[in-house]
Amino acid sequence: MALQIIDRDLVRKLLPMETCIGLMETAMLQTAAGTTCQPPRWIIDLPAGEGKCFGLMPGAMAEPEIFGAKLTAVYPQNGAKGFQSHQGTIVLFEAEIGAPVAIVHGGEVTAIRTAAASGLATRVLSNPGAGDLAILGCGEQAREHLVSMSCVRTLQRVRVWGRNPARAQAFARENASSSPVPIEVCASVEETVRDADLICTVSAAAEPILESAHVADGAHLNVVGSSVAAAAEIGNELVRRARFFVDYRPSALLQAGEFLAAKRAGMVDDAHILAEVGEVLAGSNPGRQNGEEVTIYKSLGIPAEDLVCANYLLQTAQARNLGDRIAF
Structure with a gap:
């Protein structure tokens, strides 16, 4: 062999x-x-x-x-x-x-397949005309998600935020050729996501950095950075507000930190996980139902x-x- x-x-x-x-x-x-x-x-x-x-x-x-x-x-x-x-x-x-x-x-x-899975979820769940992209985080997954979002949607604006402003500036310089428009570096999470209809959270945050009040109606979020039950990038109210989708339901029920935090707070139950992305693709469960809904794809990787x-x-x-x- x-x-x-x-x-x-x-x-x-x-x-x-x-x-x-x-x-x-x-x-x-x-x-x-x-x-x-x-x-x-x-x-x-x-x-x-x-x-x-x-x-x-x-x-x-x-x-x-x-x-x-x-x-x-x-x-x-x-x-x-x-x-x-x-x-x-x-x-x-x-x-x-x-x-x-x-x-x-x-x-x-x-690195590649995590962003590709978000790209697929974005193709299935976001509004077809979405193109205002906000990226929270400025590491490897930020780079790969910029590429994947460019593959599935026509980007008209790209904003990025990172805890380290120098790294965020470096990200903008180093990835300029991968973006169809200039990459704007923002000073706060709120500024980065204001009116964005595509949001990718790809940070190493253990506690929420993004709250529901910052997110516009109609947005689609790929929540990627946290991959253990004890960490969460987004707040409980945003989880409750959104139509919530996952890659694999059994894993999400055990390890999707954002969902589990909202569940512990009594704001959602297991039925809040509406479908796996594959079920939406297969037509066995609905995805986005109107242009005003907020949709979330929680990525754990399978x-x-x-x-x-x-x-x-x-x-x-x-x-x-x-x-x-x-x-x-």
Whole structure:
């Protein structure tokens, strides 16, 4: 047997955002159809503190028939040091004899597929004419979400905010070529989101930075930065006000920090999670029902997203004779 090694540069070369958005559709439709096995991810907090943790995300899919797992160390402060916040690997297995067939750079796949999933949710849930984008956060996911939002909506305005003004200014300079319009750097969250109809929260905040009063009617939010039950980027009233959608309901009920905080406050119950994005895609549950509603997509990330990306990368690398292969 041979094991394909797909490093960070090869992931970036072979997985453009538009392609990844299509793969996310496959992953979410299969998730909604019940043809995947995706137990809630297993996470341990690391002794180093500062929100550092280690996670295991196993999963299996029926079509393509593959299984595997992502092992990820999450270091929220890495962005300020110039490193990815998610460090890890995806190990992909084939189904015939159960052999491992690929080891893929998990950090780069996570960076792209997380934003691609938000792009898909935005395509499905936002108003078709939405184009005033506000990004809260200025790290890796801010960059990737700028690209994904550009893929699914025609952007007329882009604003960004970050706790570190110098980093926000650097983000605007370094990503100018990825934006169809100049990137405006704002001094406050309220200024950034005022009248915006697309809002991406991609910060490392543990406590809410965005409240309902700041959000205009008709806006769509991708709430991405917090991925554990104890953290929340947006306030309880905003959760209550919005039509609330997720990638995978079982995971959200356990780990969607914003939803859980509003639930503890007695403002919502489990029925407030209206649907998975895949259910909206499949037509089994409605998404946005009018232009004035606020919609939220709460992103946690699911193994099916990683598996479809890893399989696509494996097949594409082999077809193009790219990457290293080692005997196993």
